[in-house]
Amino acid sequence: MIVMTKDTMEIVREQDVVPFRNRVREFCTRIGMSLVNQTKLITAASELVRNMLKYATGGKVILEVISLNAKTGIRLTFKDEGPGIADVTLAMRDGFSTGRSLGLGLPGAKRLVNEFDLKSNPGEGTTVTVIHWKNGR
Amino acid sequence: MERIPILKMGPFLLVTIQIDLYDRLALTLENDLINMVSQTGARGVLIDISTVSIVDSFMGRILGNIASMSRIMDAETVVVGMQPAVAITLVELGLTLQGVYTALNVEKGMELLNTKLGDNLELDDEEEEDQDDRND
Numbered sequence A: 001m002i003v004m005t006k007d008t009m010e011i012v013r014e015q016d017v018v019p020f021r022n023r024v025r026e027f028c029t030r031i032g033m034s035l036v037n038q039t040k041l042i043t044a045a046s047e048l049v050r051n052m053l054k055y056a057t058g059g060k061v062i063l064e065v066i067s068l069n070a071k072t073g074i075r076l077t078f079k080d081e082g083p084g085i086a087d088v089t090l091a092m093r094d095g096f097s098t099g100r101s102l103g104l105g106l107p108g109a110k111r112l113v114n115e116f117d118l119k120s121n122p123g124e125g126t127t128v129t130v131i132h133w134k135n136g137r
Numbered sequence B: 001m002e003r004i005p006i007l008k009m010g011p012f013l014l015v016t017i018q019i020d021l022y023d024r025l026a027l028t029l030e031n032d033l034i035n036m037v038s039q040t041g042a043r044g045v046l047i048d049i050s051t052v053s054i055v056d057s058f059m060g061r062i063l064g065n066i067a068s069m070s071r072i073m074d075a076e077t078v079v080v081g082m083q084p085a086v087a088i089t090l091v092e093l094g095l096t097l098q099g100v101y102t103a104l105n106v107e108k109g110m111e112l113l114n115t116k117l118g119d120n121l122e123l124d125d126e127e128e129e130d131q132d133d134r135n136d
Helices: A015-030 A035-055 A105-112 B023-040 B059-070 B082-093 B106-124 B126-135
Strands: A002-011 A059-068 A071-079 A115-121 A125-133 B006-011 B012-016 B044-048 B076-080 B099-102
Touching: A002 A015, A002 A035, A015 A035, A015 A059, A015 A071, A015 B012, A015 B023, A035 A059, A035 A071, A035 A105, A035 A125, A035 B082, A059 A105, A105 A115, A105 B082, B006 B023, B012 B023, B023 B059, B044 B059, B059 B076, B059 B082, B082 B106
Parallel strands: B012 B044, B044 B076, B076 B099
Antiparallel strands: A002 A059, A059 A071, A071 A125, A115 A125, B006 B012
16 A cells, blocks of 8 residues: 555644545545545544544544555544543444434444544544545445 | 524525534524524524535534424424535435425525415414415
8 A cells, every 4th residue: 555645633622623624625636536425535534533522632633645456545544542432332333422422423434434444442542544445435 | 703694584594504614603503593593483494505515413413403493493494405415425424314304405495484384374373374375
């Protein structure tokens, strides 16, 4: 896998979310991703940064344009040093939430992107990595 | 503090969301709208999201809340102008906006609200509606 462009953004306040979404959109347009795929990726990203702000005290996101076997895509890595997720299987279930929300964030984000990986160590933090390819598959 | 303007048009309230909403702004809008419904006795709320490019689960929940709260206050809510990409994304996300009326554009949304208002009036008081018709 080749990383072609890389950028890091700190997300510490709610106001950081809109500029972050715009940055993701810039990356998507740069590789010529279609509007539907852009919308899917940005919506997933929006869910994941919200989690970072809500359950941890924010964190950072690494944005990358990647290339693999002649496919181009965007990889986003969300890293926080929050309390971590006690039960990942439960957290990935539709409708489950410890925060009085709809419980769609994690499972919904997973459905919206091509690749989704979640690693969490209770007490140390959570890292979510998503990849969305230019053509959406 | 930043606020989304709410316009009163006859018995309806009109909101056009033209910027990307962050959470606090969305919550303020929810609050302002419900207060306006109460103050003006509005019978319908029309929310135009044609320039909104991202509706995530939070924003979806706010739209649902506005609809449920308005209904309790005797007003119907119509969300209009959703972009196709947003609709596709919402369904995959798992958000079906239950209880929220939708229409393709502002015109169709107004028609829908008028129909709803007409239906309600019929139930409320048939004579009153007759008078309304004559005034038209």
